[in-house]
């Protein structure tokens with residue numbers, strides 16, 4: 057059973073296990089006490105079963121990739137699942153054949169060499185059939201992979217990743233494994249007989265008896281080499297992805313400080329398969345000469361290379377995170393990387409005004425328009441008009457002077473510094489007795505939601521207007537106007553808020569369907585997330601986005617973010633409006649005046 | 663002999679010395695954020711600035727002073743910025759002001 061040709065495989069396989077255990081235990085050592093507790097608490101719970109289910113769906117079947125791109129999904133599935141079928145089949149075959157469950161792996165892998173002609177019972181025939189079927193699945197995936205490398209367009213992806221030397225070597229070896237297996241099995245079949253439908257065909261090739269053993273050697277060597285390379289190449293993602301899924305299901309949180317070889321982040325970084333789906337998802341792809349997309353960023357982190365550019369150029373639009381089939385939390389990773397890179401930044405913000413209040417004023421809505429609101433007085437005016445029209449009491453807390461919500465600061469990697477702004481703003485907001493905080497800026501909205509711990513609910517104005525309309529407090533006349541709605545990244549992808557603004561617009565006119573919208577919507581090009589991107593490049597992104605939005609000649613491009621609105625309107629030939637402005641400014645949708653309507657209160661209603 | 667007295671003199675600090683070599687750290691900032699060269703000191707950035715509302719911080723002045731080699735207050739002034747980004751929307755020249763400020767606050771001035 058222990059023929060010397062199996063040695064390369066055994067050595068490679070064992071080495072892989074040793075290296076993996078060393079690397080993983082290093083990463084495990086980086087877990088904080090809380091995370092260790094989480095693991096201990098959830099290890100023997102339903103969570104583990106859920107994780108196994110997800111591993112089956114994502115690591116073997118690759119359903120998410122399949123949904124994005126069926127051909128690419130099939131390619132990944134055929135490799136992973138086909139290989140999995142082979143392993144399971146090999147296990148069962150040897151178990152059945154020897155009566156022992158435990159057999160060395162090389163026995164299963166090179167089974168055909170040891171037992172070319174299995175006795176012709178039905179069970180054996182089924183095994184043979186099954187094994188060759190699985191091999192065929194893998195080979196079909198391999199064929200697609202080869203075509204993809206040669207002609208990427210065939211598989212429907214526009215951009216593929218460029219690999220480092222170690223990766224290319226591992227890839228080449230991987231490509232050899234299964235064709236060699238087929239050849240070796242065919243040679244054995246042609247000489248000794250046996251086999252099923254696949255080798256029946258291939259064994260008709262003129263195999264000389266002397267080629268059989270070298271072929272098995274080659275197969276064993278290629279396997280061994282692949283396993284030897286695995287922990288040092290991107291194929292490390294195969295085992296790592298599965299562990300990451302488990303860890304996440306167990307509730308493990310990222311460590312506070314990002315270190316590429318510690319804790320959950322280490323597992324996340326190494327579970328990127330380099331599939332390149334994030335390339336096509338990025339609005340900045342093909343703009344300028346910037347290669348900062350997540351796959352490059354992750355690669356640099358993995359290899360300990362300088363990643364100042366890949367972190368700083370990114371717009372934090374969230375598109376890649378949304379589409380990443382492995383579910384890597386790319387945005388927090390980038391921000392954590394910025395925290396490390398910009399740790400020497402110094403700021404002094406003690407000058408920011410603080411608020412002391414003895415008698416909190418009571419009101420319905422606390423309106424916060426943020427920094428960008430100051431640059432969009434029209435939007436502010438419109439939302440105030442709408443609130444007044446619906447007879448809602450409100451207080452505009454940052455009417456005179458405003459403190460930034462702190463998100464741009466946090467995005468730049470100064471989380472602690474942002475805390476000062478957060479606490480000042482929180483004091484101001486808490487100094488009123490409001491029922492709901494409404495903000496016109498999605499950036500502020502995200503920051504309020506995620507980092508503020510407020511004592512009242514927060515709503516973006518599009519959601520609030522929608523609510524008012526549903527309650528019948530605001531009415532509009534549906535006109536013939538056509539709107540293109542631009543989803544702001546920080547509202548759409550960040551909060552899945554796609555319907556509220558569209559519902560509002562439908563009260564006023566028609567909403568045009570776009571080729572890229574909702575979770576696929578493009579960034580306006582000026583997301584506060586980017587630090588380094590040049591204006592020219594940002595403008596190009598804006599142009600691309602406008603091309604999508606301007607299709608079918610809408611009367612207005614509508615958005616619900618002051619940043620998007622400013623950015624788009626700079627370059628658009630079609631007027632760009634905020635959703636609140638649509639309801640107050642457009643002539644065609646004049647509000648239906650109720651005969652009994654009371655005179656509208658002006659300004660601060662009290 | 664004392665020189666001819668014209669009744670006025672040129673103040674040292676107001677001389678613009680174009681020959682002056684920029685210190686190495688300042689050169690580095692300009693290299694990392696070349697869009698600084700585009701600034702025309704129009705002042706838009708300061709007009710809209712929150713930090714400028716409360717403090718002496720005015721980005722166009724930072725920029726101007728950096729060009730003139732007057733760097734003593736550069737870092738201190740920049741520290742007031744809250745990176746809100748309003749200035750970048752107002753800037754007609756596309757200066758990456760936030761990045762420039764992030765760099766300035768990180769310099770290790772000798």
Ligand code: SF4
Nearest residue numbers: 328330331332334380
């Ligand atoms: S980050 Fe995600 S989408 Fe991008 S290459 Fe890695 S696994 Fe694929």
Ligand code: SF4
Nearest residue numbers: 338370371373374376
């Ligand atoms: S967050 Fe957006 S801009 Fe940044 S890499 Fe991902 S897709 Fe590209």
Ligand code: SF4
Nearest residue numbers: 701704705707722753
């Ligand atoms: S707005 Fe731009 S060009 Fe004008 S002074 Fe500021 S940085 Fe310079």
Ligand code: SF4
Nearest residue numbers: 711743744746747749
């Ligand atoms: S980013 Fe800084 S310099 Fe620019 S407006 Fe905001 S506080 Fe002022």
